[in-house]
Amino acid sequence: MKRKITLKQIAKELDVSISTVSKSLRNSLEIGEETRLKVQAFAKFYNYKPNNIALSLKNRKTKSIGIIIPEIVHYFFSTVINGIEQVANENGYSVVICLSDDSFDKEVLNMEMLANGSIDGFIMSLSKETQFKGDFHHITEVINQGMPVVMFDRVTNDILCDKVIIDDKAAAYEAVQSLIDNGRKKIALVTTVDYVSVGKLRTDGYEKALLDNGIPFNEDLIIKIEDVDTCEITISQLLHDRAFDAVFAVNELFAVTIIKTASKMGLKVPEDLAVIAFTDGIISKYSTPSITTVSQSGEKMGNKAAKMLIERLEAEHDDDEEENENYTTEVIETHLIKRESTD
Amino acid sequence: MKRKITLKQIAKELDVSISTVSKSLRNSLEIGEETRLKVQAFAKFYNYKPNNIALSLKNRKTKSIGIIIPEIVHYFFSTVINGIEQVANENGYSVVICLSDDSFDKEVLNMEMLANGSIDGFIMSLSKETQFKGDFHHITEVINQGMPVVMFDRVTNDILCDKVIIDDKAAAYEAVQSLIDNGRKKIALVTTVDYVSVGKLRTDGYEKALLDNGIPFNEDLIIKIEDVDTCEITISQLLHDRAFDAVFAVNELFAVTIIKTASKMGLKVPEDLAVIAFTDGIISKYSTPSITTVSQSGEKMGNKAAKMLIERLEAEHDDDEEENENYTTEVIETHLIKRESTD
DNA sequence: TTTCAACACTACCACGTTTTCGTAAACCAA
């Protein structure tokens, strides 16, 4: 149980000053070769590594970035983390992750916890509750303190900062258009409640695709689901009435639930019902039939977000107080992955 | 762009000493009421929060725990993180996550990066490569420095530390036994290569269940898969020969691949082929047919691991150098979740 | 008037590092 060795201990042991040790280890020319090598050998032997905390305090840089997301047991978010971690790691940064559980309070608490020096910048996706409340003071506060924030996926226009998103509206449009191209006329939209920004945008794209193709927009075909487990009744009722022959679901969980419900009722996918889902995840790939999806590469989003954040962090370092806040919003391209659930 | 305020700045502004400010904020009786309230009001106005880095340096406690896992886009691991984060958060700890990508070098690098003061303790699951090499010096080193380590799932006997595992052998035994109870005789085992500790244990349980029931153990029925994407040929060949009527897969990805392959060949699950998988994940739940699984609650493992680590961290603090290293290994119970893939 | 406690606050140290500045000794030139 030998604690990590410090400069001070080395100095004491070799009977030199702390500065001498520090300089020797950084190969300063100020120190004579004999002393320098002696110190280096000693340090190597005791496996000296500078203490990160002390360095952080001194440099006012922690070399770690905070991630705040609603949940982690979630294919999309975990791919984003993966993407962030990759470029973070390449650049010598660690990632510290906090989960908001889609709760506003937890989001605020976590941000405050991390904002007091623990990290250099944030990458975050808003919790549902935050989007619902529209209260972003915790984020503006952090930004005002000079801490860069990059938002992804679930963003808001009320905050000025770097953002990484996909063109939800265009992607939804493309998906619905492809259903129409296959001759579908009664296309349902299965979505979440409106305050989640992406849900709204996808709805917009859905509507536009319909109207552009001369298909009337029918409110009854928009099914808003708050809880996956209780939605089966609604869906089976609509299926029973043959109210629709295609469905665009805003996530793959909804899609697979619909397919299962349809199968139970003897309907065939894609013959009787075509299905497209947003978010290309593991379920879509392995479900039977496998599901056609709009892929939103979480990994790419993570890569991009991390790059943007780190760039800003390093730039800040250079020209200190330049305040050139030209925030950008990166749009990650999506594409349709055709599988068995559509023809 | 106002930087966070510090004790020093408050002191200067109010023309008192730093100590006075510090004590006022901690409600020390040493400070007169007038000054105390004045300082507190000022601090509140400027939203003073102590700097975590400075506190960490002073207290030699970072209040954060490091997690090292092979991958994060992985249902089981993400549930474990979720579990860890829950109790970490409850106890005022942050989690910093590093991914080894199943690479030994990255595992070592990440550990070294975090071990230099960034965290108070580790929770980790070994990378495949590390298990293969059997080289654990990076872990022993960390432990020798007095930093507690809790391992979960992919553990090793070569390291003395707290561990959280499931009884892989017993769980596998139970699964196979249930297949036998349903009249299955030719039970295949689809597993990974041996050096992953859990793979080995599950194989042992499989074998024991067979032998206990007087069923000969047949090497040919053990299918070792290294790459999921290329295994279909092997499986379809064996299925074609009707070599087995039930299969126990060590993860759900293998299971769903087998089911898909069987379905393509016109075999019915579970009538012609019963399937049980290890790891109760999202795929098993939503695949068609849904898959009977051995649930290993990642969340519980995470909870337990975090509890063990934090307990050790707080204990350490009290009796400094007591060195009472009574390491324990917690076994999380599993249970069979019966779904449509078995009868 | 002296003494002593209570009060209200300040000084100082430590945590581990880097860096700026300072200085003693040694060397060289005049």
Added chain:
DNA sequence: TTGGTTTACGAAAACGTGGTAGTGTTGAAA
């Protein structure tokens, strides 16, 4: 010897915090 330069190192400040010890003033008891 004197003055100046180089060599080789040390002292100290700074980052922000919190605890212990110390200090000066005041009022009251002896």
